[in-house]
Amino acid sequence: MIKKKTAKRKNKYVYFFGGRKADGKSAMKNLLGGKGANLAEMTNLGMPVPAGFTISTEACTYYYDNNKKYPGRLKQDVLDTLAKVEKVMGARFGDKDNPLLVSVRSGARVSMPGMMDTVLNLGLNDVTVKGLAKETGNERFAYDAYRRFVQMFGDVVLGLKPKGKDEHDPFEVIMDKIKNEKGVKLDIELTTDDLKRLVKLYKDEIKKKTGKIFPEDPYGQLWAAIGAVFESWNTGRAIAYRRINKIPEGWGTAVNVQSMVFGNMGEDSGTGVAFTRDPATGEKKFYGEYLINAQGEDVVAGIRTPQPIEKLGKELRKPYNELSEIYKKLEKHYKEMQDMEFTIQKGKLWMLQTRAGKRTGLAAIKIAVDMVSEGLITEEEALQRIEPEQLNQLLRPVFDLNEKRKAINEGKLLAKGLNAGPGAASGKVVFNAVDAEEWAKRGEEVILVRIETSPEDISGMHAAVGILTARGGMTSHAALVARQMGKVCVAGCGTLKIDYVARQMQVANRVIKEGDYISIDGTTGEVILDKINTKPSEILQVLVDKKLDARRSAIYRLFEKLMKWADKRRRLKIRTNADQGDQALIALAFGAEGIGLCRTEHMFFGEGKIEAMREMILAKDKAGREKALAKLLPIQKKDFIEIFKVMKGFPVTIRTLDPPLHEFLPHQEKEIKKMSEVMDISVEKVKAKIESLKEMNPMLGLRGCRLGILYPEITEMQVRAIFQAACKVQSSGIDVMPEIMIPLAGHVNELKQQAVVVHKTAKEVMEQSGEKINYTVGTMIELPRAALTADEIASVAEFFSFGTNDLTQTTYGLSRDDAGKFLYYYYEKDILKDDPFQTIDQDGVGQLMELAVKKGRVARKNLKIGICGEHGGETKSVEFCNKIGLNYVSCSPYRVPIARLAAARAALKRKKK
C-alpha cells in the first residue's frame, strides 16, 4: 500500500515547461521525476525543448491514497496548462486544422526502464489526422503516425501488449497479414491506403479484444493515458523492479505530457542519442549516434544502422552545431557526463531528454578524475561519483567481449549461477582437486567443478583458474576462498548435474566431460561452453607483473590518483584477509595496511601437511597430539616467517585454529588407509575416531576457542610457531607486530583461559630467543553472547574483530551452508531485501555490533575494533562500520581498493551530516 503522505502544500500538481520558461527545475526531481525535472531545466537554460507539462508524483500518491481518484483541481490545471502549450507550439489539441499532438510518458525519481512504454502521437483521430496531413502536406506521414498511435494506445493504455514471450502483439499480427497480402517486407513499402486500412483494422481489434471503442476524443485519450501511467506504478513488473532496486513504493511516478516533434519528416529530419563523453573509456569527446528520417523507436529497433554522431555535422550542419553547443553547456551545467536524446524536425533541433549517463568502471574513474583536472568538480565530488563496486571492473580479468557475445549467440550459454568471484576464466573441466593440481602442473588451465568445495580442495582451487560449484551461496566456502585467492568463481549453479564417478556434468541436455573447455564469467555468473579468450586487468599487470605500456600506465595513474584522494579522506584503516605471503603481497600493492585475518587452518592443507594435521586430530591422547603438533610447528613457523617478512611491521592478526576438526578428516577409503599406516593403528580405529568426531551441527560444535580450551597444546603450538617466526624476523631487522586472535569466544572465561596459554608460551619463546616482541591478544566477536557481554570480554581482549559471517549465522539462526536452499524464496517474496551474508543486517547483527563497540570501549577506552568477515569489503557494510566507529575493515586482497574508496565515501557522507 502507498504510504499516507499526500502533499499538504498548496496543491500544485501540474508544471509547465516551454518557450524559455518552466515551472520546474532540475532540483525538483522528487516532485517531477528525473525526466520532467531535466526537461524543465533545459527549458530554463533556453534550450529548444518541445513544450509540455509534468503532472507531479504527488498527484500519483494522491491517486493511490484516495481510492484512485485524481486530485480535484487536476483536470482544470491540465486544461489550463495545455492551453499554454498550445500557445507556445502554435497548434491546438484536437484541432481539425492544426492539431497539437503529444507524447505521454511516465517519469519516476529514478529511471525505471520498462515500467511503462511511451505513447506517441496522442491527439490523433479520424478528424485531426486529416489536419495533420494537410498541415504537413504529407498524408502518408499522417496516417503512419495515426496507425502507430492506435497501436501504442492499444498496447500500452488498453493493455493489449503481450505479457509473455510466446504471445504475439495482435497489431503486429495484423500488420504481418497485410504485408503478406501486399507481398511487401518493410513498413515503408505500405501505401497510405494500406495505413488507413490498418487504422481501421486496429480499431476493430481493440473493440474485439477489450469490448471498448477506441476513443476518438483527444481529451479522453489523454486522461486514459495519464491514468495508465499512474496504474503502471503498481503493475507486477514495476513492483518487482522497485523491490530489486529498493525503490520505495511511496515515491510514485510523474507523468510527462509533451508536444510531439518528428524526426521522420524527411531528409532534413532525424533523431539520435548522444553522450558528452565516451561512456566506455571516459574519453572527453562527443559521442553518439543518429538516424536521418527516423523516429526514436527506429534507432532502437536496429533495422537501420545508426551513424556516428560526427557525421551529423556533415549532413545537417546547423542543428549539429547547435547540439554541440548544447552538450557542452549541459555538461558544464550539470557537471556530469550527460546522456541526451534529440530529434531534428525539418532542420530544427529539439531536445527530448538529458540525464547522467551510465558508464563503465574505467570511464567512471577517467571522467571523475578528468573533471577534477578541468575544475568542474572537487576531489570529494569525484570520490562520490564512483561506485566502489565499479573498481572491481578494473581489477579483474575480463573476456574478450566480442568472442563472448558470439559464443552466446551460438547458444553456448550453459547456465547461470551466482557471480561469486568476479573476473573471467576459461579452462578444461576437472572434477576434483587432485586432478586440478596434476593437470595444472603439466601446464593445463583448468576450471575446478565441484558440487561444493571443502577445505580439502584448497590446493586444487589454487591450481585452477576458476571454480564452478553446483551448491552454495555468495559466502559458501568456494566463494569465500575464491575471492580471497582472487579466483574467478561461479557458485550455486543449481542446474548442473555433476557426476564425480563418470567425471562429467550434465546441464540442460548437454554433457560436459572432464577435459572439455568451459568459460565462466564470475562477474555475471555465466557459464559458457568452449574457450573464450580473456584479458587480464590492466591495473594488476602494472602493480604485480610490472608490465607497463602507455595505456596501462595511464589507467594506473588514474587509479592511483583516485586512491590517493580516497586515502586523504577516509578514517577507517584497510586491512586484508590473507594466509600466505603471495596474497599479502598483492594486498600490500593494493594498499592494505595490515592483515586483519590470517587463518592458520588453511596452512594445513596440501602435500605432507594434511597428514600431520589428521594425525593430530585422530590422536588418542595428549601425547599423540603433541607428537603430531611437533610436525606441524615448522610448517606454521615457515608460513608466519614469510608473512611477517612481507608485512614489514604492519599489524598481522593471526587467528588460532577455528574450524570444526572434522573438516580436516579423511573421507575417502584411500586417505583413511593412509592415516592408519601413518599412525600405525587399524583402519577400523581410524573410522571409529572419525565417527566419534561427527557432529549434528558442526557450526555450533567443537570449534573455535573450544578446540584450544580442550586441547591447549594446539594453541600452544600455534603461538610457539608465531613467536618463533616473529623473533626470527625481528632479529633480522624487520619489524613485526603480531596480534593473536582467539576465535568464537562466547564467555570471558574462555578468552581468559586461552590468553593465559598465549602469554605463557610467548614469554617462553621470547626468553629463549632473547627478542622482545610487541604483541596483543584479542578476540573475534562472532557470537551474540560475545557482543552482549563485550564489556566483560574487553576486560581481557586487547582488540575486537567482528566475525560477521558467524555473527550473522547465529543472530539469524541461519547456516550459510544451508540457507541457499530457501533464502532465494525470501528475496523473491520480499521477506528479506539483502543477503545478510553479503550486506550487514544493520537492524539485527548491526545492533549487536553497535552494542559491542559501546560496551567494549566502556571497559577499555581505546579498544581497537575491526571487522574481518566477508562484509569487510562490501560498500554498504563499510559505511556502517565507519558509522559505528570501527578502526579498520579487513577484506580479501582484491577488494582492498574497493574498501579504500568505500571508506572514503563513508567518511564524506558522515562529514556531510
Next chain:
Amino acid sequence: MIKKKTAKRKNKYVYFFGGRKADGKSAMKNLLGGKGANLAEMTNLGMPVPAGFTISTEACTYYYDNNKKYPGRLKQDVLDTLAKVEKVMGARFGDKDNPLLVSVRSGARVSMPGMMDTVLNLGLNDVTVKGLAKETGNERFAYDAYRRFVQMFGDVVLGLKPKGKDEHDPFEVIMDKIKNEKGVKLDIELTTDDLKRLVKLYKDEIKKKTGKIFPEDPYGQLWAAIGAVFESWNTGRAIAYRRINKIPEGWGTAVNVQSMVFGNMGEDSGTGVAFTRDPATGEKKFYGEYLINAQGEDVVAGIRTPQPIEKLGKELRKPYNELSEIYKKLEKHYKEMQDMEFTIQKGKLWMLQTRAGKRTGLAAIKIAVDMVSEGLITEEEALQRIEPEQLNQLLRPVFDLNEKRKAINEGKLLAKGLNAGPGAASGKVVFNAVDAEEWAKRGEEVILVRIETSPEDISGMHAAVGILTARGGMTSHAALVARQMGKVCVAGCGTLKIDYVARQMQVANRVIKEGDYISIDGTTGEVILDKINTKPSEILQVLVDKKLDARRSAIYRLFEKLMKWADKRRRLKIRTNADQGDQALIALAFGAEGIGLCRTEHMFFGEGKIEAMREMILAKDKAGREKALAKLLPIQKKDFIEIFKVMKGFPVTIRTLDPPLHEFLPHQEKEIKKMSEVMDISVEKVKAKIESLKEMNPMLGLRGCRLGILYPEITEMQVRAIFQAACKVQSSGIDVMPEIMIPLAGHVNELKQQAVVVHKTAKEVMEQSGEKINYTVGTMIELPRAALTADEIASVAEFFSFGTNDLTQTTYGLSRDDAGKFLYYYYEKDILKDDPFQTIDQDGVGQLMELAVKKGRVARKNLKIGICGEHGGETKSVEFCNKIGLNYVSCSPYRVPIARLAAARAALKRKKK
C-alpha cells in the same frame, strides 16, 4: 585469590562462648560460621555448651589477604579467651594435673562437609596425658584419647591422611599390625600398654613421614591446628566443593576451639544425634539415635548399632529429660526443625551442635505446613522453607530403598549418567522403539536403551517405562521428551557401549542382552542391574488414579495446602508443554492454567501417521504435498479436539511445524522401500530426495517458520485442523482459546507472511462452520535477531513465547546435541558455572530476553509474554522470568507444581526487595 575486603571495624577476631554468656549469636553466621554462631546462641539460651571460642571468618580473610599472616592481636586474644574458657571449665590448657583439652573444627557460613576433619583431644602430650589419667582415674581412657589425638593431628594437621582410595592411613596400618601381633580384632581389646606403644609408634611414623617431631607443646598444637583450618579453606577439594555449591571464595572459614567432653567415660556417658522432627516423614516427634559409652566417631563408624533416642530416657533419664526440654526450646527458638549433636559425660548433658536439619521433600512440606498450623511460622515463611526441587520427590515413582541399597552393595551398579528424567523404573532392556512398542503391547515393562533418541522413537519412548541413552545432555531429545512424558530417564551414560545389531550393550566388563532386567534411577542417574521394585508417587495416585487411602490423602492435603498458599502469592501464570490430551490432563491436575507449547510435530509419529508425513516431505511438488497433507489433517484435527476438550477454555498455544524435515525422514532400507511403494516412485528417487534434504547444520537450516514460508500449504493444513477442531469443540458448548505460535521467526516479515496464512485460513474455516473463535497469533522468540528486533516483531505478534533452548543455542553458538562432548570440561575448569541449557544464562541470553520484553511492550503495551523452553520449569529461571516481567512460564506437566512454588517464592523475593 581472596577478595580484598579485610575488616575495617575494631579488630575483634575471637568470640568467646561458655557458662551462660557468649560474645556471638546466631545472627552472626557470616562472621562466626554456622557452627560457631549456633554454639554462641545455645550458650546465650542457657544451654549446657562446653566453653570455647570462635576465631572469626575475618581472621581467615585477613590471613589470605596478608600473605598468610595472622592478624597482629590474634595470638593475645586467643590466649586471653582461652583463659576465660579455663576459668569456666575449671581446667587449664597444658596443665599437668588438670589439663583442659579442646577440639578444633572449621566452620564456614554454610556447611561444607569434608572440607576439614575435626581434631579432638588437643592439648594432650606425654605430660598432660598423665594428668588426664589421674583426673579421670582411667589411664586406659587417657591413652586411648592420646593415641586418637596423635592420629588425628597427624592425619588432619600434618597431612598424613591418605588422598586416594588406594592409599592406606599409615596409622591404621600400624594399628592393624599391633592388633595382629596381639591377635585381637577390636580397638577396645587393646591394653593401656598397647595404647602407649601406639602413641610412640604414631609419633615415629610422623617423624618418618614429615621429618618433623610431633609437637608436645599444647600451644604449638593449637596454632598448628588453627593454621591447618585456615589452609583447609583452599585445598583442592574445598575449592571444588565451593565451585559446585557456588560458595564465594571470599567468605573464608571460622575456627571453633571448644572444650572437650567425653561420651566414652563409662556407662553413664554417651553421645548421639537427634532431630526435633522426623526428617524422613516430617512427623512431629523427637527423633534420633545414640550410643552409650562412645565418642561421636563411633556413631558414624557403624560398628555398634545406635539405639533409638526414646530408649535414652530409660537408660539415662535426667540428661534425656534435659535434652527433651532443650530440643523443644531450640525448635521454638529457631522456628525450624533442628539437627543436634550431644554428648553425655558422666551423666551430664552437653550440647555440641545445633543446625537446621536436612529432610526429604515430603518432610519439608509436612514440617512447613505443620509449623504454620502451630503458629510458628507464616505461610510465606513456609513457602520459603521448601525448595521447589524437593517437590519432585513427591511426584516421582521411587525405588524401594532397601532393595536398591542391597543391589548396589552386591555390586550391581553398572554406570552413572545424567539424572535427566526423575523417578525410578525397572524393566527389560530393548534397543529400538519398535521392539519397545511390541514388547509393551504384550505386557512387558521395558527400558528403551538407545545411543540417542530421535523423534522417530517417540512411540517407543511412550511404551517404555524408562529411557536410557549413551549420548546427549540434560536437554537432549531423550531428556526433553522424557520429562514431558513424565518418563524416567538417564541420559548421556557414556560408558555404555551399545551394539544395535547384536542387541546388547557392554558396560565395564558386563554384557547386558536384550530382555535382561535393569533398573534406572532418573533422580540420581544410577543404572543398576536386575529388577528393583518401585513405588509410585503418592500424590499422583491421588490426583490421577484416584486411589485414596489415609496416608495418601494426608500427603495430598499437605500438597494442596502448600499449592494454595503458593497460588495466592505468585504473579506468574503456570502453563504446561503438552501435545496430547493425557499429558494435558495430568498437567491440569497439577494446576496448569493453559498449554504454553503444543508441539504439532509430535503428533505425526506413530503407526499410520509417519508415512503421511514422509509422503508430504518427499513430495516433488505442491500438489503432492497437498495430497499428503490431506491425510494428515484429520489426524491433527483429532488431536486438537482432544486437547481443546481437556483444556476447557484455558489458552492453548499451538506451534506450527518446527523441526528440520529430515528428522522425519526414513533412514532404514525397509522404511525407504515402504515410502517408495506408498508414493509409487523408485527407491532411488526416495533416496535422492532424502539426500537433497540433508543439511550441514540442520539446527540452523530449513526449519521453523522457514518451512511454513516455503510451503504455506503446511501451515494452512495445520491452521485448518486447529480451527476445525476449535469450531467443533466450541459448538459443543466448551470454550476454546487457541493461540497460534509461529516458530523461529528472525525477521518481522517472516511472521507477517505466516500471519496472513493463519488469518486467511482461520477466516475460511470459521465462515464454513459459522463459529467465531477468539484466537491470537504470536511467535517464539528463540533467535537473537527476534529479541533484538522485538519491537518490530511485536507490531505483528500478539504474544511472545521465549524458546530459550534455541535462544541459548544461538546466543552461545552452541549445539545442545554436540555440546556434551566438551561442556563437561568447561564446568571442570570453571569456565562455566551452570549448564546454560538448564539454567538461563542471565548475562547473555537473559540480557536478550530483557531487551525483548522491553522492546516488545513498547510496541504493544499489553503484550503477553511467556517462556516455553525447558528453563520454564527450573527454579532459578522461573525467578528470572518473574523478575523481567513475563506473564507465564510453561513447563512439562510433572514440573507444574514445582513451577507454582518457584513462582510464589520468586514473587516473595521481589516483595522483600
